[in-house]
Amino acid sequence: MHGDADGEFEPVKTGYAVLPEMSVYRLTGARAPLCLVEAGGLAADRDGLTLVDIAVEEGRIGSIxxxxxxxxxxxxxxxxxxxxxxxRLVDAHVHLDKGHIWPRRPNPDGSFMxxxxxxxxxxxxxxxxVDVRARMDFGLRCAFAHGTAALRTHIDSLGKxxxxxxxxxxxxxxxxxGRIAIQGSPLFGIQFALDENHMRDVVAAVRAHGDGLFGxxxxMIPELDAALDVxxxxxxxxxxxxxxxxxxxxDPAARSLEHIADAAIRHRFTGRILAxxxxxxxxxxxxxxARIVAKVREAGIAVVSLPMCNMYLQDRQPGRTPRWRGVTALHELKAAGVPVMIASDNTRDPFYAYGDLDLIEVLREGTRILQLDHAGGDWADAVARTPASIMGLDGKGVLSPGGPADLILTRARDWTEFFARPQADRTVLVAGRAIDTTLPDHRELDHLMGGRS
Incomplete structure (x- = not known):
């Protein structure tokens, strides 16, 4: 900051590494996706971005x-x-409990099995x-440093x-x-729904420690409809x-999504469903x-695609180039009015050897894999507004006067600049204050990895 003798501040350009150590300031000349801004009187450019000034007041957005x-x-x-x-972004589908086990248990062939x-x-x-806690906390620190405001993690829920x-x-x-809102959802094979003892134990755990989520x-199993009824x-x-x-x-014969939609309609289910x-x-x-997509919309089901993990696992055969990208029919679902989103999924485990719970990476790679770049200017919703809505998180994933000044600031001026680089120099604000975006060192987990030298 530069000030004159009277203490008046003049505008300065910054790499955003240092922001005002004050509770009131203005961010001028910002470009924001119009689809994520809840303020009137704004117009979008060809990229769906709008040029705005944002006032930050006591940790909240005073005006846009x-x-x-x-x-x-x-x-x-x-x-x-x-x-x-x-x-700050919202990750609707991750696996914190599996994360970072690759060094001690790699995938032997890259396949799903x-x-x-x-x-x-x-x-x-x-x-x-001790093991689960250390790895889950490591993942949360990565997500926080990258700019994640909330996430939903699936929890392996079998036996002990x-x-x-x-x-x-x-x-x-x-x-x-106050840093990351965390939701948990149980994960087990559909056949265990028919085991009364298992269901009793999982329901008790969710009621005691969960967030009102089940799954x-x-x-495709012969008893699928009976299990879904349970x-x-x-x-x-x-x-x-x-x-x-x-x-x-x-496998095109796998159509359990249709069975889930049928079950939701059959039970007249009024809660939220994410597939x-x-x-x-x-x-x-x-x-x-088209028939399945119509049923999904009727049933009120939202869909999250995991583009990086599915591209890694699907259609993998030794010595053969993959023929498809592994992702769902996201454009068709969106066109039909189904809420759609993309998310991180696994990180450095046998289901996905890479990843770091970085939703900017997910949006960048998802744009390439799913070809979102010529399909409208509102795909930023898929890692922000839409998952926040499906997760019941009011005020997250949007820029709104009166809302929290939880922001990610980048130097990119349009989407081509944004996606061309990993935005490693981003600045993350929580309640208007820049946080330390230093990522934890993978070496912190070496003591859990057994024989790794």
Whole structure:
């Protein structure tokens, strides 16, 4: 900041590494996705971005005005020079409990079954309270530094693990309150819905430590409809919303998404339903796809695609180039009025060897994999407003006067600049204050990795 003898502040350009150590200031010349701004009188450019000035007052957004509007707001001025500003983002589908086990339990062949078997073995051998807590906290620190405001993590909920991970989740949720809002949803194969003892234990854990969410992995078994009836009855009896892993396969015969929609309609379910993956939907004949999409909309189901993980796992065969990208029919779902989003999924575990819970990376790679760049200017919704709405998080994922000054500031002035680089120099504001965006070192977890040298 530069001031004259009278203490008046003049506008300065900044790399955003240092922001005012004051509770009142203005960000001028910011470009924001219009779809994420809740303020009137704004116009979008061809990228769907609008040029605005944002007043920050006591940790909240005081006003959002067209750039250059005369303002009576006090405090210093930070000129963003056209840089894109986002709200802190919302990750609707992650697996904190699996994260970062790759060094001790890699996927032997990159396949889905290789991932499943490796995780099962590692869970049985290593998932103690100390192990799970350390890895989950590491993941949260990564997400926070990258600019995540909220996330939903799936919790492996089988046998003894139910009593280990759910209390850890509850402790971490309390510790991270005010930094990241954390939701948890149980994860188990649909066949276990028919096991009364299992269902009793999982429901008890969710009631004691959860967030009113229930769900499972849904795939084609002979008893699928009966198992789904149990899931929906359980949700209705307990007031749970539902979150499913669905049809994570390239088999067109996998249509459990349609069965979930039928069950929701059959039970007249009024809670929220989120379906993740839905990979095989993209491989249906056009008439079948249209029928399923119509049922999904009627049932009120939202869909989250996990583009990086599904591109990594799907259609992998030794010695053969993959023929498809593994993602669901996201454009068709959106066109039909289904709420759609994209999310991180796994990080450095057998289901996905990479990733860092960075939603800017997810949006960048999702744009490339799903070809979102010529499909309208509102796809930023998919990592912000839409997941926040589905997760019931009012005020998150949007820029709104009166809302929290939780922002991500970048130097990119349009989407081509934004997606061309990882935005590693981003500045993250929480309640108007810049946080330390230094990422935790992977070496912190070496003591959990066994024989790694």
């Amino acid at each position: 005005l067209p750039a250059g509007t005369e303002s009576v707001a006090d405090g210093p001025v930070v000129d963003l020079d056209g840089g894109i500003v986002l709200p 290789g991932a499943l078997n490796s995780v099962m073995a590692d869970r049985e051998a290593n998932w103690s309270i 693990q139910i009593g280990i991970t759910w209390p850890v989740l509850a402790d971490l949720r309390a510790e991270w309150a 499972c992995v849904s795939y 899931i929906f009855r359980t949700a209705i009896e307990n007031g749970f919303d539902l979150d499913f892993h669905v049809d994570e396969t390239n 993740g993956h839905c990979c095989s939907l993209a491989l249906q004949a056009p008439d079948v796809e």
